[in-house]
Amino acid sequence: MSTRLDEPPAGVAPSAPPAGDRARLVRRHRLSRWDVKLSPYLYISPFFIVFGLVGLFPLVYTGYLSVHDWERLYYQRGEFIGLENYRFVLTDPVFQKSLVNTFSIFLMSSVPQVIVAVAVAALLDSQLRGRTFWRMSVLLPFVVAPTAAVLIFGSLFADKYGVINAMLEGVGLEPIRWHVDRWWSHFAIAGMVNWRWTGYNALIFLAAMQAVPRDLYESASLDGAGRVRQFFSVTLPMIRPTTIFVIVTSTIGGLQIFTEPRLFDDTPQREGGPDHQYMTSTLYIYVKGIEDQFYGRASAAAVVLFLIIVGIALLNFVITRRITRRQA
Amino acid sequence: MRITTTRPGRRPTSHRGRLAVGAIAALVLGLTAACGDDSDPTESADQEALEEGESLTITTFGEFGYDELIAEWNEENPDVQVEQTKVSLWDDWKNELNTLLQANEGLPDIVAIEGDFMPAIVAAPDRWVDLSSDEVEGRWLEFKSDAATSPDGQLLGYATDAGPEAICYRADLFEEAGLPTDREEVAQLMTTWDDYYALGEEFVAKSDAQWYDASGSVAQAMLNQVEFPFEEADNTVNVENDELRAVYDTVTGNSSSLSTGAAQWSDDWTAGFQKDGFATIPCPGWMRSNIRDNTGDPAPKGVVWDVADVFPGGGGNWGGSYLAVPKTSTHQEEAQEFAAWITAPEQQIRIFEQYGNFPSQVAALEDPALLSSTDPYFNDAPVGEIFSNRANAITVQPYHGPLYSDILAKFQEAITRVDQGADPEESWETFVDEVAALQ
Numbered sequence: 001m002s003t004r005l006d007e008p009p010a011g012v013a014p015s016a017p018p019a020g021d022r023a024r025l026v027r028r029h030r031l032s033r034w035d036v037k038l039s040p041y042l043y044i045s046p047f048f049i050v051f052g053l054v055g056l057f058p059l060v061y062t063g064y065l066s067v068h069d070w071e072r073l074y075y076q077r078g079e080f081i082g083l084e085n086y087r088f089v090l091t092d093p094v095f096q097k098s099l100v101n102t103f104s105i106f107l108m109s110s111v112p113q114v115i116v117a118v119a120v121a122a123l124l125d126s127q128l129r130g131r132t133f134w135r136m137s138v139l140l141p142f143v144v145a146p147t148a149a150v151l152i153f154g155s156l157f158a159d160k161y162g163v164i165n166a167m168l169e170g171v172g173l174e175p176i177r178w179h180v181d182r183w184w185s186h187f188a189i190a191g192m193v194n195w196r197w198t199g200y201n202a203l204i205f206l207a208a209m210q211a212v213p214r215d216l217y218e219s220a221s222l223d224g225a226g227r228v229r230q231f232f233s234v235t236l237p238m239i240r241p242t243t244i245f246v247i248v249t250s251t252i253g254g255l256q257i258f259t260e261p262r263l264f265d266d267t268p269q270r271e272g273g274p275d276h277q278y279m280t281s282t283l284y285i286y287v288k289g290i291e292d293q294f295y296g297r298a299s300a301a302a303v304v305l306f307l308i309i310v311g312i313a314l315l316n317f318v319i320t321r322r323i324t325r326r327q328a
Numbered sequence: 329m330r331i332t333t334t335r336p337g338r339r340p341t342s343h344r345g346r347l348a349v350g351a352i353a354a355l356v357l358g359l360t361a362a363c364g365d366d367s368d369p370t371e372s373a374d375q376e377a378l379e380e381g382e383s384l385t386i387t388t389f390g391e392f393g394y395d396e397l398i399a400e401w402n403e404e405n406p407d408v409q410v411e412q413t414k415v416s417l418w419d420d421w422k423n424e425l426n427t428l429l430q431a432n433e434g435l436p437d438i439v440a441i442e443g444d445f446m447p448a449i450v451a452a453p454d455r456w457v458d459l460s461s462d463e464v465e466g467r468w469l470e471f472k473s474d475a476a477t478s479p480d481g482q483l484l485g486y487a488t489d490a491g492p493e494a495i496c497y498r499a500d501l502f503e504e505a506g507l508p509t510d511r512e513e514v515a516q517l518m519t520t521w522d523d524y525y526a527l528g529e530e531f532v533a534k535s536d537a538q539w540y541d542a543s544g545s546v547a548q549a550m551l552n553q554v555e556f557p558f559e560e561a562d563n564t565v566n567v568e569n570d571e572l573r574a575v576y577d578t579v580t581g582n583s584s585s586l587s588t589g590a591a592q593w594s595d596d597w598t599a600g601f602q603k604d605g606f607a608t609i610p611c612p613g614w615m616r617s618n619i620r621d622n623t624g625d626p627a628p629k630g631v632v633w634d635v636a637d638v639f640p641g642g643g644g645n646w647g648g649s650y651l652a653v654p655k656t657s658t659h660q661e662e663a664q665e666f667a668a669w670i671t672a673p674e675q676q677i678r679i680f681e682q683y684g685n686f687p688s689q690v691a692a693l694e695d696p697a698l699l700s701s702t703d704p705y706f707n708d709a710p711v712g713e714i715f716s717n718r719a720n721a722i723t724v725q726p727y728h729g730p731l732y733s734d735i736l737a738k739f740q741e742a743i744t745r746v747d748q749g750a751d752p753e754e755s756w757e758t759f760v761d762e763v764a765a766l767q
Contacts (some may be wrong), residue, residue, distance in 0.1 A: 046753040075430045155595075158595055159596060250337065269419060291737075
């Protein structure tokens with residue numbers, strides 16, 4: 001075979017180069033073969049090493065902890081107890097409540113977020129005056145740390161002395177008990193999430209829209225398509241891969257909401273409301289692990305949540321792909 | 329074109345798969361082993377000298393009143409510089425502390441611990457340095473040092489302050505509602521909880537303000553007079569006892585009429601100080617600096633805070649913290665020395681005068697400087713005398729087992745739920761379930 005350069009071609013032995021040269025040649029061939037074979041792995045290895053350390057190891061160790069008891073006082077792993085932690089978590093009404101909350105907040109945030117982000121991106125993609133200014137300003141909320149955002153929203157949504165309730169009362173409406181009523185609290189938290197992430201997603205959509213060949217729009221105009229028609233028939237189909245990406249990432253992010261509900265809670269325990277009105281599943285994991293000191297149970301809950309997220313991400317992917325195929 | 333199933337120079341997939349699994353397993357096992365090998369948490373860290381530019385670290389929460397004292401110490405001890413980290417809420421610091429204890433790493437040299445959490449530390453004594461020494465023998469009120477002593481006699485924390493409780497009240501709101509404002513007369517009116525609640529009914533009938541700051545805070549005050557609130561003497565958890573239930577029923581029964589409904593330490597609670605939200609507040613010594621900070625100093629026009637030398641139902645102690653030294657500290661000796669200095673009577677009296685945290689030491693209680701001190705912010709009340717009387721009135725020390733602090737948090741949540749409109753019976757059942765889940 002022509003690629004096997006380390007073996008001398010048959011029948012040329014008499015005119016072969018001197019032994020020293022030959023050895024050098026062989027060495028060089030060998031080196032270059034290793035180079036071709038190993039270098040790619042070497043180049044991509046940093047990711048895998050880092051992933052192994054901070055991604056894979058915690059993942060596997062969490063699974064390991066989830067089948068063990070936890071010695072609360074000494075902060076140590078206790079005995080192997082099989083699936084007991086899973087039984088506890090799955091039958092815990094608080095965990096079930098946290099799952100419902102997670103999905104409710106996720107739906108209230110991700111769905112409007114993606115729709116609004118596409119609309120904003122479409123606006124930014126048009127011939128606006130001061131485009132760079134507008135593009136930068138949609139990203140501004142993303143730069144603000146969630147903690148700072150929560151402070152702002154905390155004073156907006158305070159039950160007694162909050163700005164929104166003051167306005168509602170000003171026009172003669174009943175104040176809303178943001179920290180008490182379950183669905184209103186989800187609404188407030190989803191508001192924070194949307195405020196922060198919509199601009200970020202809009203910029204990703206914008207990048208995709210910029211890559212749409214302009215002559216498509218020209219042809220569409222020639223065919224007599226208006227702006228709205230162009231958006232639905234040209235822009236949207238062309239940015240489908242990006243849409244899948246944004247939907248999948250915001251699903252994963254949306255199911256892991258933690259900072260907002262934790263800081264939205266103003267009781268000292270910060271467990272997502274005294275009645276767990278807005279305790280999300282990640283918050284449940286935190287409370288079980290750090291506050292109540294049951295690492296085994298927290299790990300079991302983490303594994304359950306992990307499986308749910310994987311399941312939904314896959315479902316998401318399959319559905320969006322199917323829709324894309326059918327329409328493409 | 330050549331078509332092959334296995335390309336030359338490559339191993340069959342199954343083999344490679346096995347190799348990958350092997351590699352992952354090796355990685356995981358190696359790391360697990362590495363973690364398992366971690367130094368024994370009960371073993372003392374190697375002691376090192378403080379180097380140039382290094383300082384002793386201490387983390388406190390709320391207001392310990394240490395700023396000036398630490399600055400003074402640093403000036404006098406150039407070799408042992410101290411650096412303080414302040415966390416605003418105990419609950420936040422408790423979580424971080426738990427995390428650091430899990431990791432057995434990153435703990436400061438000196439850790440401030442809320443009194444209610446001390447039993448959990450006493451239950452795991454070999455992670456902490458024994459701080460007993462002849463120098464500090466007999467320094468503290470007995471109940472303070474007992475709470476920090478392990479069964480085998482190790483002293484695991486130096487008490488920083490005690491929390492004898494009085495009632496702080498808004499004299500101006502009392503006057504508007506036609507109640508007496510003189511602190512001695514007020515004291516006469518609320519010697520029992522029944523009187524206190526009855527007076528509250530009278531007050532809210534004539535005022536826009538509520539009677540007390542938060543249901544959680546009167547609950548905690550009443551709880552401090554129950555001998556076995558959550559746990560029996562042998563540490564078995566028992567929350568379904570009549571006394572605890574009585575506290576719960578009283579507090580939740582009055583929550584809609586007398587309480588602001590705000591959770592203690594929340595934004596709404598803080599705002600209640602400025603907006604004439606309520607007239608009285610159970611007032612351990614350290615609460616005075618919270619009142620002053622939340623109301624504003626100088627007080628807004630017309631606002632007059634005062635302290636009555638009384639606590640309904642007898643005395644009560646609320647809180648009071650400790651300083652402990654974890655075994656992970658590499659400067660245990662210096663840490664102990666500094667902790668002993670900053671909890672000494674002279675320092676405690678200065679903190680009392682400036683911040684109101686009441687001393688936890690026998691010598692400090694008899695100090696004339698303490699007994700004669702008054703507080704201009706509280707209508708010149710003789711706070712030294714009042715809080716000493718309150719400290720002497722303490723007859724019951726509630727038993728605190730290792731789970732006390734955790735159960736208390738759940739209990740407070742149960743009350744907040746009722747404040748927010750939940751059915752008291754349902755909320756109680758949730759509480760019982762949550763306590764069961766803690767074991």
